[in-house]
Structure formats: C-alpha cells, structure tokens
Amino acid sequence: MSSITVLLVDDHLVVRSGLRALLGTQPDLEVVAEASTGEEALRLVRTHVPAVVVMDLAMGPGMDGIEAIKRIRDLNTGQAILVFTTYDSDADIVRAVDSGAMGYLLKDAAPEEIFAALRGAVQGRSVMSPPVASRLFQQLRNPDEVLTPREAELLSLLTEGLSNRELGRRLFISEATVKTHLAHIYAKLGVDTRAAAIATAIRREGMR
Amino acid sequence: MSSITVLLVDDHLVVRSGLRALLGTQPDLEVVAEASTGEEALRLVRTHVPAVVVMDLAMGPGMDGIEAIKRIRDLNTGQAILVFTTYDSDADIVRAVDSGAMGYLLKDAAPEEIFAALRGAVQGRSVMSPPVASRLFQQLRNPDEVLTPREAELLSLLTEGLSNRELGRRLFISEATVKTHLAHIYAKLGVDTRAAAIATAIRREGMR
DNA sequence: AGCCGTATCAGCCAAAAGGCTGAGGGACCA
DNA sequence: TGGTCCCTCAGCCTTTTGGCTGATACGGCT
Numbered sequence A, B: 001m002s003s004i005t006v007l008l009v010d011d012h013l014v015v016r017s018g019l020r021a022l023l024g025t026q027p028d029l030e031v032v033a034e035a036s037t038g039e040e041a042l043r044l045v046r047t048h049v050p051a052v053v054v055m056d057l058a059m060g061p062g063m064d065g066i067e068a069i070k071r072i073r074d075l076n077t078g079q080a081i082l083v084f085t086t087y088d089s090d091a092d093i094v095r096a097v098d099s100g101a102m103g104y105l106l107k108d109a110a111p112e113e114i115f116a117a118l119r120g121a122v123q124g125r126s127v128m129s130p131p132v133a134s135r136l137f138q139q140l141r142n143p144d145e146v147l148t149p150r151e152a153e154l155l156s157l158l159t160e161g162l163s164n165r166e167l168g169r170r171l172f173i174s175e176a177t178v179k180t181h182l183a184h185i186y187a188k189l190g191v192d193t194r195a196a197a198i199a200t201a202i203r204r205e206g207m208r
Numbered sequence C: 001a002g003c004c005g006t007a008t009c010a011g012c013c014a015a016a017a018g019g020c021t022g023a024g025g026g027a028c029c030a
Numbered sequence D: 001t002g003g004t005c006c007c008t009c010a011g012c013c014t015t016t017t018g019g020c021t022g023a024t025a026c027g028g029c030t
Helices: A013-024 A038-048 A065-075 A090-098 A111-122 A130-141 A149-158 A164-171 A175-189 A194-205 B013-024 B038-048 B065-075 B090-098 B111-122 B130-141 B149-158 B164-171 B175-189 B194-204
Strands: A004-009 A029-035 A052-055 A080-085 A103-106 B004-009 B029-035 B052-055 B080-085 B103-106
Touching: A004 A013, A004 A038, A004 A111, A013 A029, A013 A111, A013 B013, A029 A038, A038 A052, A038 A065, A052 A065, A052 A111, A065 A080, A065 A090, A080 A090, A080 A111, A090 A103, A090 A130, A090 A149, A103 A111, A103 A130, A149 A164, A149 A175, A149 A194, A164 A175, A175 A194, A194 B194, B004 B013, B004 B038, B004 B111, B013 B029, B013 B111, B029 B038, B029 B111, B038 B052, B038 B065, B052 B065, B052 B111, B065 B080, B065 B090, B080 B111, B090 B103, B103 B111, B103 B130, B149 B164, B149 B175, B149 B194, B164 B175, B175 B194
Parallel strands: A004 A029, A004 A052, A052 A080, A080 A103, B004 B029, B004 B052, B052 B080, B080 B103
Antiparallel strands: none
C-alpha cells in the first residue's frame, strides 16, 4: 500500500515539527513538504501534488488560510484539505467548509484523531473534532442563526475594527451592501451595535 | 557538561511534540517531562525538578499559565521559566514578567532562538523574542500610552459592547465625560473608532 | 503658591452608523 | 415555472459617535 503524501501548512515551526514527528510514527503517512505561508503552500502543492494538505487558518501577514484553501481548490489537483487550527469559531468553520475544506480538526486533537482524519480525507470522508461537530449540529437546529459565508467573512473583518467604508473596499461591495449584511449579522447575533457584535463575535466565536 | 533538563507545558500535543523534536537535536538539552495543564506541570516540577520550564500561557480550563508560573516559583525549586506562546499581548507580557518568567518567546521563533533562550535562562539571563522586546521597550519610552485606571475601567466595559449612554450610566458619569475618556483612550491605543479600540483591546491587551 | 495629571462636564458640528423599505439578479431546487 | 436564498444596491431618516475647544475641581509634587 502506497503512502499518503502530506503537505503541512502552518506559520509556526514548532507545530510543523510536531505534526511531522506525529505523522512520522505512521508508516502510511508521509510528509513531503512544509509551508509557512499561503503563497508557499500554493507553490508546493503544484510541485509536490500531495494527497492531503493540513492547513492552519491563522497565518501571519499575506494570504490567510481560507484564501489559501480556495486557491488550492482552484488548481483542481485533487487535494483533500484538512483545517488544523486552534479555535472552533462558528465563522471560521462556515467559511472553511464553504471554501472546500474536507475536515476541521482542533490542535488539541489526539494523534489517533489526526491520523483517522488524514486517512478518511483521502477517501472522501469528512472528519471533524467533536467540539466542531457539536457546533455544526447546534447550528443545524437553529438555521436562523447561522451566518452565511459572506456574513461570516464580513464579521471576521468587522472584528478587526474596520469601518463600513473600509469593509466595502475590502470586499469590493458598496457601503449599502455592507450595511445590509451588518443588519443581518446583528439580527443573528442578537445585538444592535457593531461594538456588541465585535464583542460577542470575539468572545463567543473565539476570534482573535 | 551535563544536560539541561526541560519540562514542556502546553495543552497542544503537537506543540509538545514539535518542541521535543526540536530540542532533541541539541545534545545539551533534554526534555524530561511534558504537561498539558498547569496542575500537571506543578506535579512534574516537584517530581522531576527540571532546570527549565517551557510554558504556554493559554491553556484550557483550570489553572492558566500565569498562575502556574507563580505556583512554580513559590515552590522555590529554582526553575527558570520560559514563556512560549502565540501572542505578544501587552498585558500578558507584563503579567508574565511580573509573575517571575525569565523569558518570553513567540511560537514562530527560530529554533536557534529557542535554544539560546533555554541556555541563557539556566544561566540567569533573560531572553525574549524581538517583537516582545520592542513592545516592552516602546512602553518604557512612551509612558504617555499607559491608560489611567479610569480609562482602563472604561475600556474594559467598552469591550462588552456598551454604548456611550450605557457606559455613562454604568460608571455614574455623564455621556460627555465618557466621550472625553474615549478620546484619550483612542489616542493612546492609536485608533480612531470604538470598533478598532475594542478589537485592539481584546487582541493586544489580552482582555476577554 | 504654582504646576501637572486626572476626572468631570458642555456645546457645536461633521461623520459614521443604524433602521427601514424596496428592488434586481443569480443559483438552486421542487 | 415558481419559490426560496443569497448577494447586491439605493434612498431616507434618526441616532450615535467622533473631533474640537474650553472649563471646573481635586490631589500631589515642587
């Protein structure tokens, strides 16, 4: 049985080392490359064509994880992409799934969980950490409170303190549209000011 | 020359694995134990008496990193404690130094940086990542940017999403006074909207 | 006594945000 | 084909926020 080739993407060297060490204990898993930025990840996917990409969502300046996932999917080189990150934020989960991630693991996952996710991913199975799964489950029961991908994207930028004008520029939409999205977000979060939205987003969604 | 014994404390297994793998490349550094919680760390310090403790500040439920550092120091068993964490928040740095940490490294530090910090720590030298050092340095140069107690109080409430009116009521001051305080806070934080203030407060000052 | 930092307040004006209604286009699905 | 989301945009009006200037009061330090 041939090995499952893996590309690791994380801006922290220790995390990459740790994953490499963990995966190294499994004969069928082989780390063929590591990237510390989204740009590098994209390049290495082209050159190495790994079976699976394990990706952190939070990365330094430049392309973020979500963007990197989209770009990799656009290459159509068949990678299964696993998100491997610290926070189980609603918005991040929605966006990650929307952009084509096959699974969503938290960094405190047990090794067996990680191995299983990798093996499942190449077979087309979605795997996620229990906390992530339960969040999604709860969301299915209250669909009215689920942010759409676009709303989640906007909320994420909102927590960086941008104004409506800046949000519009960043997302290439008019300020009017920004306000529409915000109104929907407020309704779903149960708040009525952007300050409260930011506060609840960061506290409740685990954003930083 | 005998090895430097190290205890790793981090709630993420991958990070511990990564550190173990990195430190394993150095003949004079020996990881003698790993802990995933503050309580466990305290126990292992007693039983293994390591020369250095490498500690993440953010840990799951229970004792946090700062508390763990204080407790370890209280044992008086002579450990040098190195903080190894993701964020260079002003509040965290101050609190870590205050509770007796010997150094402050960010997780994206280069391996050589980590090794040097460990070796320096056992010799009583303080080491910190450049970004951390520059933050401290900047604070020393610009005492103007330190919030007054009243401002800090207001900022804390601000991060809960309150409006000016609500802030006034909560603090028993007029809305005009609230606005004055806010203006000062904005100036000190280097922002010009409350949204940005909330964002930087939560991210940079470690408020949650 | 004078100075400085902190905390308190007011008024004025411009900019930003929020609430509301309405509306068009595209995707998906029954 | 019609219905339902989602994303997009506009206009109008009210409230909130932010920028500015200036003012009083108290405490501590020199």
